[in-house]
Amino acid sequence: MSKVSLPRHVHRVVSRGREYFYYQEGRGTPHAGERIRLPDDPQTPEFWQAVRQAQGTFGPTPTDTIGALIDAFEVSWETRQRKISRGTQAHYRRNLQPARKAWGDLPARELRPRHVDALVRKIGxxxxxxxxxxxDALRALVAWATGPADRLSHDPTQGVERFAKGEGHRPWTQEQLDYAEKHFTGMVRRFYFLSRYTGQRISDVVRLNPNDEDEGGFSLSQKKTGVKPWCPIFPELEAEMATWERRPGPYLLQEHGKSIGKPFSTNQMWKAFDRERKKHPILEGAVPHGLRANAVIRLRGEGYTAMLISDMVGMSVEMVEHYCRHADRKASGQAVLRGLREQTDDTIVKRWKSGKQK
Structure with a gap:
């Protein structure tokens, strides 16, 4: 069975154990268009050339353009030895759109670092x-194209610089954490506790369910990266979960509207959180991803190494250190300050009330 993501109007038919592909607009409706047979292998340039022709792009379709290179890159995802998660695929597809729009019909061999730099600067x-x-998406494309795929003989991203990292998502302040714990109710409260104490993204928190519990922790493959961390269920979260009814399915189910009782999507959970946030001015600027930062900062403060935190949260060591940098610097500065105060206290000469030295 083919696992390639097929474009719109292309459908797969299995007959006597064989796969066949057809292009037909309006299939199954009174206005169905002509049914056009496509090549058997959707992982070849010929297949995608036939799709374009069926879509109305007549004449020979170039196979050496940036657009064709991106198409071939996307097709390759399903045959990699090291699988690319659906989340990463969507990330690449989305971030290659500016390149497709800017240079889609241009020969790939003519793309140069100055062109890539101009596009990156314009967006940045x-x-x-x-x-x-x-x-990053272009570099992933180029790494594939200049490797065993042998579709490109040069690196058009060479020397192009990334923009400096911003400070990232800010962790919630202690006042915001305390306020949310005191005032949040319902599913938003559950979402808050799960996010704060597991450090997972919204896309993973909305999928958490009792089946993911594994001997005192959560074991769940992350949607974006495919990484499978083991998140301890900390006492604070365990106590909160003890108040939840035990039932099959995700912990988070919608409470209002036509979709009541159904799981949240990432976007629906964000909207529910945003509605709650608008009710409380103290939460201005607080975002769900900031709780991910709170989770790793808390673990770092308890003495765990970045490597251990990476295993627990499913975040790269680099990102753990990135989130913890402010907390680490503050802790170091406070340690120095405590040392100075202790040193000063030891050298103070105390006096009797009469004014004489002890």
Missing amino acids: AEKPGAANNVL
Whole structure:
């Protein structure tokens, strides 16, 4: 069975154990278009060339353009020895769109670092994070194309610089954490506790369910990366979970509207959180991803190494250190200050009330 993500209007038919592919607009409706047979292997350039022709792009379709290179890159994901998660695929697909739009019909061999640099700078003028994502996706494309795929003989991203990292998502202040714990109710409260004490992304928190519990922790493959951390269920979260009814399915189910009782999507959970946040001015600027930072900072403060935290949260060591940098510096500075105070206390000469030295 083919696992390639097929474009719109392309459907797969299995007959007598064989796969066949067809292009047909409006299939199954009174306005169905012509049914066009496609090549058997959706992992070949010929298949995608036939799709374009069926879509109305007549004549020979170039196979050496940036657009064709991106198409071939996307097709390759399903045959990699090291699988690329669906979340990463969506990330690449989304961040290669600016390149497809800018150079889709241009020969790939003519793309140069100056072109990539110009695109990255243009995007980064307003959205440096988005520009870095585009550059990272292009580098992944180039690494594949200049490797065993042998579709490109040079690196058009060479020397192109990423924008400096911002401070990232800010952790919630202690006042915000205390306020949320005191005032949040219902599913938003559950979401808050799960996020704060597991350090997982929204896309993973909304999927957590009793089946993910594993001997005192959670074991769940992350949607974005495919990494499978083991998150301890800390006493604070355990006490909160003890108040939840035990039932099959995700811990988080919608409470209002037509979808009541159904699981949250990532976007629906964000909207529910945002509605609650708007009710409380003290939570201005607080975002769910900030709780991910709170989780790793808390663990770092308890003496765990970045490597151990990486295993527990499923975050790279680099990102753990990135989130903890402010807390580490503050803790170091406070340790120095305590040392100075202790040193000063030891050298103070105390006096009797009469004014004489002890």
